[in-house]
Amino acid sequence: MSTTERAAAGTADYLDQRTGLGKAVKEFARKTFPDHWSFLLGEVALYSFVILILSGFFLTMFFVPSMALIEHHGAPATMDGVLMSEAFSSTLHMSFDVRGGLLMRQIHHWAALLFMAAIVTHMMRVFFTGAFRKPRELNWLVGIGLLITGLGAGFTGYSLPDDVLSGNGLRITDGVIKSIPIIGSYMSYFVFGGEFPGEDIIPRLFTLHILVVPAIILAMIGLHLMMVVLHKHTQYPGGGRTDKNVVGFPLFPVYVAKAGGFFFVVFGVLALMGGTMAINNVWNYGPYDPSPVSAGAQPDWYMLFLEGSLRLMPGVTEYMIGDYTLSLNVLVPAVIIPGILFTFLIVYPFVEARVTKDKREHHVLDRPRNVPVRTGLGVAFLTAFIILALAGSNDLIATHFSLSINEITWVFRILLFVGPWFAFWVTKRICLGLQRKDRELVLHGHETGRIVRFANGEYIEVHRPLDEQERWLRVAYDAPTPLELEPQTDARGVPRKGYKKERRWARLSRFFYEDRIEPVTPSELAAAHAHGSHDELEGAKAPELHAGDTTHEGDR
Amino acid sequence: MNDNQHSTELGDAQNRDVDRFDDPGLPEHRHRRADSDPAADKRAERQVVVLFLISIIGTVASIVAYFVFRPDGTTDGVRISTLTLGLGMAFALLGIGLAAVHWAKTLMNDTEVTEERHEQRTPDAEREIAVQKLSDGAADSGIARRGVLKGAALSALAIFPLTIAVPLVSSVGGDWNVSKFRHTRWDKGTRLAIDPTGRPIKAADVTIGSVFHVIPDATEEERESHAWITEKAKAVVLVVRLDPRDLKEAEDRKDWSYDGIVAYSKICTHVGCPVALYEQQTHHLLCPCHQSTFDIADGAKVVFGPAKRPLPQLPIAVDDEGYLVAKSDFHEPVGPSYWERLK
Numbered sequence: 007m008s009t010t011e012r013a014a015a016g017t018a019d020y021l022d023q024r025t026g027l028g029k030a031v032k033e034f035a036r037k038t039f040p041d042h043w044s045f046l047l048g049e050v051a052l053y054s055f056v057i058l059i060l061s062g063f064f065l066t067m068f069f070v071p072s073m074a075l076i077e078h079h080g081a082p083a084t085m086d087g088v089l090m091s092e093a094f095s096s097t098l099h100m101s102f103d104v105r106g107g108l109l110m111r112q113i114h115h116w117a118a119l120l121f122m123a124a125i126v127t128h129m130m131r132v133f134f135t136g137a138f139r140k141p142r143e144l145n146w147l148v149g150i151g152l153l154i155t156g157l158g159a160g161f162t163g164y165s166l167p168d169d170v171l172s173g174n175g176l177r178i179t180d181g182v183i184k185s186i187p188i189i190g191s192y193m194s195y196f197v198f199g200g201e202f203p204g205e206d207i208i209p210r211l212f213t214l215h216i217l218v219v220p221a222i223i224l225a226m227i228g229l230h231l232m233m234v235v236l237h238k239h240t241q242y243p244g245g246g247r248t249d250k251n252v253v254g255f256p257l258f259p260v261y262v263a264k265a266g267g268f269f270f271v272v273f274g275v276l277a278l279m280g281g282t283m284a285i286n287n288v289w290n291y292g293p294y295d296p297s298p299v300s301a302g303a304q305p306d307w308y309m310l311f312l313e314g315s316l317r318l319m320p321g322v323t324e325y326m327i328g329d330y331t332l333s334l335n336v337l338v339p340a341v342i343i344p345g346i347l348f349t350f351l352i353v354y355p356f357v358e359a360r361v362t363k364d365k366r367e368h369h370v371l372d373r374p375r376n377v378p379v380r381t382g383l384g385v386a387f388l389t390a391f392i393i394l395a396l397a398g399s400n401d402l403i404a405t406h407f408s409l410s411i412n413e414i415t416w417v418f419r420i421l422l423f424v425g426p427w428f429a430f431w432v433t434k435r436i437c438l439g440l441q442r443k444d445r446e447l448v449l450h451g452h453e454t455g456r457i458v459r460f461a462n463g464e465y466i467e468v469h470r471p472l473d474e475q476e477r478w479l480r481v482a483y484d485a486p487t488p489l490e491l492e493p494q495t496d497a498r499g500v501p502r503k504g505y506k507k508e509r510r511w512a513r514l515s516r517f518f519y520e521d522r523i524e525p526v527t528p529s530e531l532a533a534a535h536a537h538g539s540h541d542e543l544e545g546a547k548a549p550e551l552h553a554g555d556t557t558h559e560g561d562r
Numbered sequence: 563m564n565d566n567q568h569s570t571e572l573g574d575a576q577n578r579d580v581d582r583f584d585d586p587g588l589p590e591h592r593h594r595r596a597d598s599d600p601a602a603d604k605r606a607e608r609q610v611v612v613l614f615l616i617s618i619i620g621t622v623a624s625i626v627a628y629f630v631f632r633p634d635g636t637t638d639g640v641r642i643s644t645l646t647l648g649l650g651m652a653f654a655l656l657g658i659g660l661a662a663v664h665w666a667k668t669l670m671n672d673t674e675v676t677e678e679r680h681e682q683r684t685p686d687a688e689r690e691i692a693v694q695k696l697s698d699g700a701a702d703s704g705i706a707r708r709g710v711l712k713g714a715a716l717s718a719l720a721i722f723p724l725t726i727a728v729p730l731v732s733s734v735g736g737d738w739n740v741s742k743f744r745h746t747r748w749d750k751g752t753r754l755a756i757d758p759t760g761r762p763i764k765a766a767d768v769t770i771g772s773v774f775h776v777i778p779d780a781t782e783e784e785r786e787s788h789a790w791i792t793e794k795a796k797a798v799v800l801v802v803r804l805d806p807r808d809l810k811e812a813e814d815r816k817d818w819s820y821d822g823i824v825a826y827s828k829i830c831t832h833v834g835c836p837v838a839l840y841e842q843q844t845h846h847l848l849c850p851c852h853q854s855t856f857d858i859a860d861g862a863k864v865v866f867g868p869a870k871r872p873l874p875q876l877p878i879a880v881d882d883e884g885y886l887v888a889k890s891d892f893h894e895p896v897g898p899s900y901w902e903r904l905k
Contacts, residue, residue, distance in 0.1 A: 274656030
């Protein structure tokens with residue numbers, strides 16, 4: 007035993023006698039995780055958060071969360087002698103006088119943008135592969151919680167420097183709060199400690215931004231990861247990968263090196279961005295003043311959908327109820343539309359489980375094509391989100407492409423209603439097409455480009471059958487059938503309770519699973535081969551089955 | 563691994579359709595070159611070492627940059643300092659990261675292992691024990707028998723947060739006097755002054771087509787107080803002079819303008835951005851935040867966008883010395899709508 011080994015053994019023994027650490031090491035040291043690039047998206051989110059904490063700690067050393075007015079002295083020259091809040095002055099100070107201060111500010115801002123981007127793409131991966139299914143529904147909800155608090159973290163941080171842009175962002179927030187019926191003006195006082203902007207909002211946002219919100223995020227990340235360990239990670243379909251096992255590499259040493267190294271990669275990329283790409287040069291905007299505003303100002307990307315939503319809503323929707331004002335022109339885009347989007351995300355896993363009558367645990371992921379309606383709905387959702395985000399940049403689109411802003415706004419208003427339907431339809435068709443292609447491949451093999459002439463003069467192309475791994479990937483899925491509806495009356499002719507509710511669910515189930523492509527069965531494959539090599543040219547049609555017609559082709 | 567392949571068929575036979583393909587089991591493992599070729603193994607090791615060295619050079623470079631590029635208060639100076647510090651840091655971090663990942667991918671064992679999963683659900687026998695423990699505990703507490711106690715405990719727990727909430731809520735909204743929304747700093751006789759210098763404006767200064775960003779005339783001391791920002795947030799006004807022939811005025815507002823000069827609140831009636839973009843030819847005023855467009859020639863009515871109401875008009879006149887003055891405060895609350903706006 008070398009000295010190092012002796013020291014390690016000694017330390018381990020010391021700790022184990024006091025904590026029973028050995029049990030945890032035995033349990034977790036060689037825990038298996040499957041490998042796939044898309045599993046890194048969640049890691050990017052986690053690491054961005056760690057980097058946010060590190061760079062944020064640096065910034066808090068120099069930031070003064072106060073709205074007290076002072077005359078700024080020092081760099082930059084354009085701001086020397088200007089009256090401004092201590093918050094803005096300290097932001098200038100940390101950018102110009104603290105070495106590495108601007109670097110940390112820019113890393114912090116880029117990390118925030120990456121954090122949200124990673125959360126969103128990670129959610130897309132989870133959604134499209136069905137990783138939210140049992141037993142992971144609760145973890146999906148925790149993820150949505152993280153998305154929402156992430157938005158909160160971004161919003162509270164963006165407003166801290168007290169420059170013209172952040173002040174106008176707060177002013178828009180104030181306008182939105184005031185539109186809330188009955189309690190709106192009191193809510194505005196609640197937030198601002200009086201009239202906008204007052205003297206309280208920045209210290210309040212500061213406390214939320216550096217204490218409350220990160221604490222909530224940290225707690226939820228803990229819960230999120232704990233459940234990942236509890237459930238063990240999902241895996242993509244493939245030979246030997248089932249709902250009863252997990253195939254991958256051990257935590258120690260492979261993932262310690264890979265995931266640990268990946269943290270440094272993410273941090274390195276953010277350092278590169280912070281060092282080379284300027285972001286939020288607040289000294290160009292100046293301290294907050296309620297009068298000026300700059301054209302072409304955009305919020306951070308994750309807020310663009312709200313901004314776009316506000317821009318698209320026509321003003322005529324503000325109504326009077328007696329003497330009271332109901333500002334639906336603000337309430338609908340700022341509260342109801344995001345409410346609808348988040349509600350969809352929250353209820354989706356439960357709705358899908360209900361219409362599938364699915365109570366099993368799922369650990370093997372779906373290929374998105376094999377669940378066409380889910381994939382279509384996901385793409386429709388993203389389409390709506392992207393249209394709103396683009397609408398949030400309608401002024402930039404207008405100036406860059408010399409278009410009329412009024413026309414662009416009208417186009418987006420219409421697209422918001424038409425686009426998601428179209429995206430759903432197209433995506434579903436593409437999925438069904440890909441599934442048919444899979445069937446054809448399984449039944450007839452790869453085209454080889456080799457043409458053979460028979461003695462009787464007939465030409466055929468030789469097809470190479472799939473190997474069993476290729477085939478397994480294309481046949482190992484379930485194509486659920488729509489729920490069967492029990493008759494309205496029972497055997498004695500008495501109307502059943504809850505029939506109408508059941509009928510609604512059955513209808514929804516039909517929407518999900520009416521159009522479906524069954525996986526190839528061994529007998530179908532045998533039949534295809536029995537027909538002889540000629541058939542391989544004809545490109546057999548995949549049977550598209552309909553509700554009630556559940557017999558497999560091969561069973562007949 | 564081989565055992566696994568065969569056990570799939572046995573284990574899943576009951577709950578699987580008969581006519582389904584069988585899981586072929588894990589694909590054959592393909593070894594890397596470094597697994598069999600010592601030269602490739604050595605090469606990969608060297609690459610990892612070089613990456614770690616790059617990281618060390620990056621850290622050193624970053625420290626050098628710290629001393630060499632001192633921020634000199636100019637934006638260029640800050641930029642070069644930020645750039646060099648950032649590049650050094652990026653190399654230091656990427657070196658470590660890529661080295662570790664490369665190490666794992668080329669040198670560590672890449673044979674996949676299989677771990678069994680177990681259902682999340684607790685087995686029935688254990689569940690029964692858990693339920694038994696809970697019911698034992700509940701029985702010990704006697705909660706089911708002692709209704710009054712339960713009620714008292716729940717009530718105490720439910721209301722104790724009030725001890726924190728009441729003092730907090732009473733102060734968190736300042737004086738809670740939301741009627742302040744109705745009044746601004748404007749009053750009868752307040753001169754219109756240029757924003758931000760505070761110089762009062764004479765009617766003669768306002769030529770046709772020109773536009774002035776206006777604040778109420780106030781002492782320098784007041785303008786440098788914090789309260790001023792909150793006042794200014796409501797009081798900013800835009801003054802424009804139109805050809806009186808272009809101006810459409812409501813009957814009851816004929817005397818709110820002066821010789822084609824009109825003054826409108828600069829706070830958007832949508833969500834409160836400053837409406838700052840004036841287009842001289844069309845007399846349109848555009849809010850750069852959400853593109854609500856107001857027609858200054860026609861009572862600042864909305865012609866496009868998400869706002870509903872016209873911008874409130876400030877009635878103006880001219881005093882003895884020729885300065886523009888307000889005739890009164892605004893006749894309605896400025897800025898975004900709220901529930902009791904018209905009460």
